[in-house]
Structures are given as C-alpha cells and as structure tokens.
Amino acid sequence: MEIEYEIIERNGKKYVKTDSCESYPMALSVAGYAVHRYQSFGSYQGEWVAEVEKDGDRFWIKSYYGSCSGCDHFEANCSTEYADDYSEDYGYPLDDVLRVASDTVDDRVEFSEIVEWIDESSEWDCEADEAREWLKQQGLI
Numbered sequence: 001m002e003i004e005y006e007i008i009e010r011n012g013k014k015y016v017k018t019d020s021c022e023s024y025p026m027a028l029s030v031a032g033y034a035v036h037r038y039q040s041f042g043s044y045q046g047e048w049v050a051e052v053e054k055d056g057d058r059f060w061i062k063s064y065y066g067s068c069s070g071c072d073h074f075e076a077n078c079s080t081e082y083a084d085d086y087s088e089d090y091g092y093p094l095d096d097v098l099r100v101a102s103d104t105v106d107d108r109v110e111f112s113e114i115v116e117w118i119d120e121s122s123e124w125d126c127e128a129d130e131a132r133e134w135l136k137q138q139g140l141i
Contacts, residue, residue: 001038003029008090017091023074024063024104028052030094031101039134041127045071049114049131052105062114063107074100115141 003026005018020026025035033052040048044067051060066072077100078092114131122128135141 001025001035003035005030005091007094010090014094015090015092016094016097023078024048024065024100025050027074027078027097027101028061028104030097031105033101033105037138039131040065041130041134046127047131059108060111060114061104061107062109062117063104073103111140 001022003018003020003022005016005020005026007030008015008017016026016030018026022038025038028035028050031054033054035050035052036058037051038048039050040046042065045065047062047064049060049062051058053059063073066075068075070076078096114135118128118132118135122132132141
C-alpha cells in the first residue's frame with residue numbers, strides 16, 4: 001500500500017502533508033514501515049488490521065479507530081481540532097505522527113490472534129464477518 005506524503009519544514013518545525021484519509025497507514029509509512037496490507041472494518045468506528053514490515057521484521061497489527069478525539073488515538077494527537085500546531089497549509093506535526101506510529105506498533109499481534117478475534121466475536125460483531133471475508137480475499141484463510 002503506497003501512501004503519498006511529503007515532509008514540509010516551516011519555522012523550524014516539520015509537518016506531514018498528505019491527501020490520504022487513511023491516518024494509521026500514513027503514520028506507519030512516515031515512520032518507515034512498509035504497509036503490505038491494511039483494512040478497516042466498521043463505519044464511523046471500528047477495528048483495523050495491517051501487515052507491516054520494517055528492517056526485515058514483518059508482523060501484524062490489530063487496533064481500533066473512532067470518530068472523534070475521545071475514542072481515536074490519531075484524532076486525539078493529530079487532528080485539526082486538537083493538535084497544538086496543525087496547519088491546513090502544512091499538515092500534521094511530524095512529532096505527533098511519529099508518536100502515533102510508535103504507539104500503534106504496540107498493538108502488534110500474531111496472525112492467529114486476528115483469526116481468534118474473528119472466531120470469538122462473529123456471533124455478535126458484524127465487523128468480524130467483514131474481516132473474515134477480507135482475509136479470505138487476501139488468500140490468508
């Protein structure tokens with residue numbers, strides 16, 4: 001997954017400018033991770049999974065997203081409303097984006113844990129069925 005972005009420096013501060021609406025893959029890309037696969041499940045809030053790689057270490061991340069800064073880590077740290085110095089002209093503060101990427105990598109899981117999540121929650125969580133179908137389409141299960 002290619003995420004286009006540029007690093008802009010203004011007044012001694014670096015910013016990440018992008019047109020991507022995929023905040024978590026963008027943050028991971030900026031931090032030097034190759035995002036091989038990414039998919040979100042849900043609408044205004046839900047869960048997402050990604051297969052990423054850096055320095056030869058390839059692994060999965062399973063995390064969540066929300067619709068506001070109260071329930072979404074990226075929004076809480078980088079959104080136009082809450083970032084200390086977000087700029088429509090320059091983008092997201094680079095330090096904030098890198099912090100989100102670092103925190104996101106903490107959500108690292110084994111692939112079997114993603115399958116387990118699907119199996120355990122498929123009776124009550126329609127997003128689990130979406131996730132299972134996506135994994136099938138990817139040839140992973």
